[in-house]
Amino acid sequence: MLEQTLVQTLLLLGVTVFVVLLFQRFRIPPSLAYLFVGVILGSHTAGPALETTYIQMIAEFGIVFLLFTIGLSFPLPQVYALRHTILSLGTAQVVLTTAIFTLIGWAIGLPLVAAFIVGAVFTQSSTTIISKQLMEQGESQTRHGRLGTTMSVFQDITAVPFVIVIPVLGTAIASDIASSLAIALVKAAAAFGIVLVSGRYLLKPLFQIVASRRSAELFTLTVLFVSLIAAWTTDSLGLSMAFGAFLAGMVLGETEFRHQIETTIRPFRDVLLGLFFISIGMLVEPALLPSIWPMALFGAAVLLLIKTLIVTLIVRYSGIDSQTAFRTGLTLAVGGEFGFALLAIGLDHNTIAAQSAQIVLTSVLFSMIGAPFLIRYNQPLAAWLFKRKVKNQNIDKPAPANYSTYSDHVIICGYGRTGQVISRFLESESIHYVALDMDPSIVKEARLAGQPVYYGDASDPVVLETIGLLNATLLIISHDDRTATLQTLRHASDSRPELPIVVRTHDDSGTEELRQAGANEVIPDTLESGMIIAMHSLLTLSVPMWRVTQHLQDQRIKRYPMLKELFRSTLEHLNEENDDKIERLHSVPIEPKSPSIGRNLGSYNFSSLSVTVTALVRNQERIRYPSSETILAEGDVVVLLGIPEALASAERDLLAHSY
Numbered sequence: 233m234l235e236q237t238l239v240q241t242l243l244l245l246g247v248t249v250f251v252v253l254l255f256q257r258f259r260i261p262p263s264l265a266y267l268f269v270g271v272i273l274g275s276h277t278a279g280p281a282l283e284t285t286y287i288q289m290i291a292e293f294g295i296v297f298l299l300f301t302i303g304l305s306f307p308l309p310q311v312y313a314l315r316h317t318i319l320s321l322g323t324a325q326v327v328l329t330t331a332i333f334t335l336i337g338w339a340i341g342l343p344l345v346a347a348f349i350v351g352a353v354f355t356q357s358s359t360t361i362i363s364k365q366l367m368e369q370g371e372s373q374t375r376h377g378r379l380g381t382t383m384s385v386f387q388d389i390t391a392v393p394f395v396i397v398i399p400v401l402g403t404a405i406a407s408d409i410a411s412s413l414a415i416a417l418v419k420a421a422a423a424f425g426i427v428l429v430s431g432r433y434l435l436k437p438l439f440q441i442v443a444s445r446r447s448a449e450l451f452t453l454t455v456l457f458v459s460l461i462a463a464w465t466t467d468s469l470g471l472s473m474a475f476g477a478f479l480a481g482m483v484l485g486e487t488e489f490r491h492q493i494e495t496t497i498r499p500f501r502d503v504l505l506g507l508f509f510i511s512i513g514m515l516v517e518p519a520l521l522p523s524i525w526p527m528a529l530f531g532a533a534v535l536l537l538i539k540t541l542i543v544t545l546i547v548r549y550s551g552i553d554s555q556t557a558f559r560t561g562l563t564l565a566v567g568g569e570f571g572f573a574l575l576a577i578g579l580d581h582n583t584i585a586a587q588s589a590q591i592v593l594t595s596v597l598f599s600m601i602g603a604p605f606l607i608r609y610n611q612p613l614a615a616w617l618f619k620r621k622v623k624n625q626n627i628d629k630p631a632p633a634n635y636s637t638y639s640d641h642v643i644i645c646g647y648g649r650t651g652q653v654i655s656r657f658l659e660s661e662s663i664h665y666v667a668l669d670m671d672p673s674i675v676k677e678a679r680l681a682g683q684p685v686y687y688g689d690a691s692d693p694v695v696l697e698t699i700g701l702l703n704a705t706l707l708i709i710s711h712d713d714r715t716a717t718l719q720t721l722r723h724a725s726d727s728r729p730e731l732p733i734v735v736r737t738h739d740d741s742g743t744e745e746l747r748q749a750g751a752n753e754v755i756p757d758t759l760e761s762g763m764i765i766a767m768h769s770l771l772t773l774s775v776p777m778w779r780v781t782q783h784l785q786d787q788r789i790k791r792y793p794m795l796k797e798l799f800r801s802t803l804e805h806l807n808e809e810n811d812d813k814i815e816r817l818h819s820v821p822i823e824p825k826s827p828s829i830g831r832n833l834g835s836y837n838f839s840s841l842s843v844t845v846t847a848l849v850r851n852q853e854r855i856r857y858p859s860s861e862t863i864l865a866e867g868d869v870v871v872l873l874g875i876p877e878a879l880a881s882a883e884r885d886l887l888a889h890s891y
Contacts, residue, residue: 240282247273248506262368263361264601266506270513277518284514291511292473293460294504295569297497298360299474300459302385303481304490308428321379322386324546325564329355329539336534346584350592352394353575354535356568359384360505361600365607366563370702376556376610379547380563385478387568398577419469424479427462431483439489443672443687455496458484488675489687491668495694512569516597517590524591531595536565536602555614562610566603567596638700641666645690645720646711647674650736650757654708655683666699669711691719693727707733709751714742718749725750817846818879820886822868828886833870834860836885843874843882 248269255265275281330351337347362384371377435458442454459477466476484490521528544561548554575592578584584592606613642658644651647669658665667685669675678685688695690709701707707724709717717735724731735751737743743754763784770780822828833845848858849869855862864870872882 243280244269244273244282244287244510248510252506262506263364263509263604266509267513267597267600270510271516271518272513273510274514274516276514276516282514284511287507287514288511291504291508294501294506294508295360295474296463296477297459297501298363298505299385300462300477300481301494301497301501302359302363302381303478303483304485304494306382306385306482307485307490308482309486321546321550322383325383325543326355326387328542328546332538332542333535342588346578346588349398349574349578349584350588352398353571353592353596354539354567356387356571356574357384357539357564358566358568358600358603359387360508360569361566361603362563362607364505365604369608375552376559376563379552379556379560383543383560383564384568387570394574398574398581398583419471420475423466423469423471423476426465427476427479427483431480435480435484436487439484439487439493440672440676443489443492443670446670448689451492452496455493456500459497488672488679488685491686491695491698492688492692494698495688495692498694508569512572512597512600515572515593520590521594524587524594527591528594528598531591532567532598532602535567535595535599536606539565555618558614558617559610562606562613565599565606567599571596638664638666639703640664640705641700641703642706642708643696643699643701643704644668645707645709646736647671647678647685648711651708651710652678654710668695668699689716691716691723693723696720696723697727701727701731704728704731707731709733709735712736712738717746721746721749721751815873815875816879818872818874818883819849820870820872820883822864822866822870823887824866826866826887828864829866831864832860833858833862833864836882838872838882841874841878841882843872843878845870846873847871 248266251269251272252262252265255262255268271277273280273282275284330348332351333354334344334347334351337350338344342350357380359381363381366377366381438458439454442450459480462476462480463473464476466479467473484493540558540561542561543564544554544557547557547560552560572593575584575589579586579589642663642665644654644665644667647655647667648671651667651669655665655667665684667678667683668688668690669678669685670687670689672687675685675687686699688699690696690711691713701724707720709720711717714737717737721733721735724733729750732752733750734753734755735746736755736757737746738757743756746754767780767784770783771777833848838845845858846856848855848862849871850865850867870886872879874882
């Protein structure tokens with residue numbers, strides 16, 4: 233049994249990897265690749281077939297995690313702000329689409345109950361395809377993207393009444409349907425109340441405790457536990473698991489942990505979503521296509537056309553411009569995975585014939601195949617259709633929202649003392665910023681003060697992407713974790729090579745490595761503090777401000793050459809991890825009868841050793857940067873700057889030079 237399971241798993245993974253790579257080579261959406269894998273490995277095609285029972289059970293969690301992620305992007309304050317849009321546009325779309333498709337089905341000869349089921353199935357739009365495709369092409373936060381995602385989520389919620397109505401259609405009286413709907417609404421309200429109360433008084437404190445432990449494994453386990461227990465809660469109430477996950481995401485979307493939570497759940501979501509599409513592909517019966525494909529193709533075309541028109545007209549009537557309305561219509565035209573669930577319920581209760589159900593199923597699948605291309609090319613299609621009316625309109629303008637929309641902002645990685653000081657100056661200039669920190673207590677206090685600070689690991693590329701790395705104007709790394717800094721720099725440089733990056737370090741060790749990794753400026757704390765003290769000291773001694781400023785500018789432009797001329801103690805040598813790579817000063821006295829007496833400094837090739845002569849002491853007089861023509865004399869002291877190995881070589885050359 234175990235060996236058979238392992239073989240099936242390897243077969244599934246091998247075929248999936250090959251097909252996804254092939255589809256990506258031709259720039260075909262990955263969702264279609266997963267559907268094709270399902271067709272290949274399904275029981276309705278020749279060749280190896282996988283056991284579908286466990287795949288379908290596990291794949292359902294992909295929808296759970298997807299709705300959980302969507303909930304994170306639609307926290308309660310934003311949902312409340314969009315309540316009029318959601319209720320008016322969402323309700324109008326569901327009612328009109330169901331009614332029109334029901335009438336069409338009835339007109340072509342379907343029984344009224346079967347026609348209603350077709351209308352309910354065609355009403356649903358795939359939140360999975362819509363959100364995934366919008367994310368892949370960077371339009372999830374545009375106005376049409378947010379409208380489309382919001383309305384598709386509303387459709388998922390309205391699928392609950394359909395689940396209750398379909399089984400009793402044709403047998404129950406109107407009062408039974410009304411009471412069933414009333415019970416469903418009560419259950420939905422109860423689920424919302426449970427998740428809301430637990431989120432406010434349990435989930436946020438729980439994540440604060442977990443985050444304080446600084447354990448990535450514990451944080452991941454907590455995210456999985458919370459999302460699944462919310463799904464179990466609504467499932468226990470007779471509602472969909474995805475609805476509970478969505479509610480939990482909405483609640484956690486208000487917290488400072490939402491970016492890190494989204495980063496943690498993303499790998500599970502993406503893998504299980506792929507498995508969900510594979511399970512859908514396994515439902516296709518290619519043997520029936522020769523007999524039903526004309527009707528199925530016509531049904532898909534009618535589905536895409538009518539839903540596009542309905543949504544476009546509704547959104548346009550609400551006062552939104554024509555281009556955005558049309559792009560929203562194209563986004564929502566696709567059929568939905570919840571439609572498959574409604575169709576299965578209709579088949580189980582004999583309210584729709586098997587032949588009709590197969591045509592409807594294939595029509596929805598055809599729409600799923602075509603919809604990713606409609607979503608991908610919604611911008612050029614809208615621009616072509618409305619080019620005369622909106623030639624100069626910026627059709628990619630993002631929707632105004634405070635959540636998940638970052639543009640022309642500064643990212644501060646680390647919100648300790650330095651990060652907070654930087655944020656004050658940015659705030660005084662009305663420059664928008666977003667900060668990340670791994671200390672939950674700092675994040676909690678900062679958010680209470682109304683500052684845009686989130687709990688998250690800045691070295692994680694997904695976290696950086698979620699706070700708008702691609703749209704940022706500056707990246708500041710103000711913490712002192714060298715490993716995390718290098719990881720952040722490498723990812724930021726790969727994603728945005730042109731993005732300016734400023735890095736703060738404790739001292740000047742490793743500054744060259746940081747610059748090679750992508751930092752434009754590296755600011756050592758110890759050197760800058762020394763410069764500030766020197767500045768105040770010179771001003772106290774009545775040195776003119778312009779001369780002090782010139783000194784500071786020269787040192788910064790030349791990368792602090794004067795401040796690097798330091799003598800290091802034995803204790804410093806023991807504490808430094810890369811002591812052999814750190815420059816320091818070393819004094820070499822010219823002893824009596826030394827072979828270097830009477831020779832000039834230019835006769836020594838110190839530059840090949842990367843050693844600099846910073847001073848010469850003669851007769852208790854210090855000469856800064858002596859010329860190469862300076863003749864060495866007995867009793868002179870040559871002050872050298874370099875790394876230990878180079879200094880040792882330079883000292884040997886200096887004391888043993890002979891001609």
